[in-house]
Amino acid sequence: MKEEDSTYLKELAESLVAFGRVNGADEVEISILDGYEFSVDVRLGKIENLVEAGSRSLGLRVIKDKKTAFGSSSDLSRETLQYLVKNAIKRAQLASTDEFSGLPPLSPKGFNIPSLRLFDAEIAKLDSEKKIALAINTEKIALNDKRITNSHGASFETKEIKTTLANSNGFLQEYEQTFCGISLGLQAGETDSRVEDYWFSSKRFFNELEPPEEIANIAVERTVRQLKPRKIKTQNVPVIFEPMMTSWLLGFLFACISGVSIYQKTSFLVDKLGKRIGGSNLDILDDGLMPGMLGTRPYDAEGVPCQKTQVINKGILKNYLCNTYAARKLTLKSTGNSAGTGVTPNNFYLVPGSIPPKEIISSLDKGLILIRTLGHGLNPVTGDISRGAYGLWVENGEIVYPVSEITISGNLGEILNNIEMIGNDLDMRSSVSGPTIKIKELTVAGQ
């Protein structure tokens, strides 16, 4: 490939759309990802791995006679791409006619991409030494704590991604975004009674990353608090979810309110639009337009503008999150959540309450603080949850000891109706996030 100017990918996308149309496609969509990544893993003070690379990939969709075919390639030579487009047009004939297929109409809305704060020019300028030193320092601070007996290592990584999207309805846009992150994994205790945990910070802007001290101290604290766990008897008790656990629960909820699982009927929330599915204290939003956040983007994978969508309002299910296809199947509107054939959360979060997490713990006479889960055990069709878990046991409002080798089980539908308290500690650490919450009762199985 010859050296190129900054409009090269836009022109490539546009020309392939035209090529597809000339060769008989009714509709064509081309998306290109141009990425650059750097990552360094250090362990016990030394570099383990250093990775640096740039790569590109292209995805395409063609529709002919309401029949759809997809293609993708990491080989961006024109010869390969034109072959793929032609072959997709031919292959589309093998699919069935699907009246719901097709691209979204062109939105008249313009995009103010800079105001979304997706790109940090600083990240490209960071020199390798500085990036390596950050990882080494983060781990070093943690290893200074004598309770830490081994390390999974610390990592620092950055990503720069340019996304280009063109379609035959006249959409042609591109934007750049950056990510950077530090993470650290630790072990405490002796070989046969080890405990482990990790902590991280992940942002779009380098100067917004939490400092190494903070990441290291939290990673240490999260690890050592699990030392000398006890087993408990099987019982039904109130359970407090720490923010990371609420985020995990919300990730499961997202799978259940995705328009795709609704039309496929693989969710327990089928036919629940407009109905009460949770307590009146429950508000959940998906917002693609929050400046600088991890899940923010101007438009989704099909070019539909992102928006702020009320998912659950005072316990009432207001919207399923849809791409264009799912929306047509359900006679709804796309919510700007497309990820190709699937859907993805933008910034999907539970609106925080006003109670400090400490007060939530003090309110617990006897119960569990859920700190980590392990395994699978989520069934969107029924909402059933069953997972291996780690926690802290609470009596009379005080943490008394850690517990392990337990499982928690319950049902998401019931949990949504039994959230008794909502914390004020939402930190938007990832694109799906929530504050501390207290659930009235779950089954905790142990001995």
Place this chain on the structure above:
Amino acid sequence: MKKPSSLLFEDHFNIPLDYLQKILNISLSRGGDFSEIFLEYKLYNFINMEEDIIKETAESISLGLGIRVLSGEKTGYGYTNNFSFEKIKKAALTASSISSSHERKKTSLLNSVQFSHNFYPVLKSPHKESMEKKISLVKKAYLSARNFDPKIKKVKVSFLDQTQHLTIVNSEGLLISDARPLVRLDCLAVAEKEEKREAGFSGGGGRVGIEYFSNTLTPEEIGQDAAKEALNLLEAVLPPAGEMPVVLAPGHSGVLVHEAVGHLLEADFNRKKTSIFWNKMGKKVANCQVFIFDDPTIPHFRGSYNIDDEGTIPKKTLLIKKGKMTGLLQDRLSAKLMNKPLTGHGRRQDYTCMPIPRMSNTYIDRGEYAPEEIIKSVKKGFYAHKFQGGQVEDSGKFTFSISSGYLLENGRLTAPVKQATLIGTNINILNNIKMIGSDLKFGPQTGTCGKEGQQVPVTDGCPTIKIAKMTVGGQK
């Protein structure tokens, strides 16, 4: 320099051999012990059927190379999918930056290695079969599930075939190539009764040609299995909770071996002393009936390969013998640092990833008990039938999730049970294995294992097994 025969990377990659030699030299220009180029050209086809229509098809081409330099315990890695000499050179320099000894190391002249074995002979590459033929398989599975019972309301079937061409060259002079087919046909069926809804899954495939779906497992069987499971779950009760004897069904329960034992015997976790097994080589870690193998050479299995992703010819590896730990799964880096022989377990997801020690096809070998005898021996307990997956930590704590099982009462399977979780610490559970059946089976050829963000196809297996005591997480 010999010209490699069968799989010519020159055909797929259009890079002359002396170019690669040059790149290897550049990658060691700042020192380092070893360098390697992994070239990959991957093709796949995908078909999706839902809502009674062939909803879409997809075709994908992935082409790229990754360059790795080892220097002591350190790895430098660069990759690119742009094959201009400048870009490849840049990736080589990135990888080389891990070393700073400036002792120029010589690379050996590339010498093509041929091997005579083939663990995945197929009549015709699945990639080259017509789309029409593949679509007809999808439709057969779909209709078998859809028409199985009026309570089956939704079905989704997908077919995926993939061919991975790879060539590995390294500074020791190795030049070796392979082409790996991989096929998978999956069915999801949703059954409804009154307000209740349940889903069943089934699937099959492996490193096979599509003749597999006539000779080994038909699409009709896959469709019916998914439908049966969904219907069965409609009648299922909530699982019990607490500690109790657990009997694992043969085949599917191989997930236990994979999670409880396999991961923690991957050499990297032991070299770094994070695995609970790191100081237990030669020691008793399981009941003396237990033999555990990892075998990448089983014909047609998903987890099999003719060469691993570092170009090593793989070996069937004995991990646990009569309950004693005897082996680890090695890749090049760990084997070298631990001064152990290679086992051929260095695997990677694709050219963007560096290889790490991984499992292939992992299983507990057969024992001497008849399966009926094992079931009969339990008065009150839990029978784990189908597994969704599992997870383990280096500390040995693991869980696995069961999508369907049965209550065991007075030596008989009684009510079907849904969605349970088993949890334990591996060494406890391995010692609590009390009976091993004679009925070794392997789980479905649909498994994928994730480690450090890299997904690779695997298979696992086990016979019927009784565990004296294990925590079952349920709601009753």
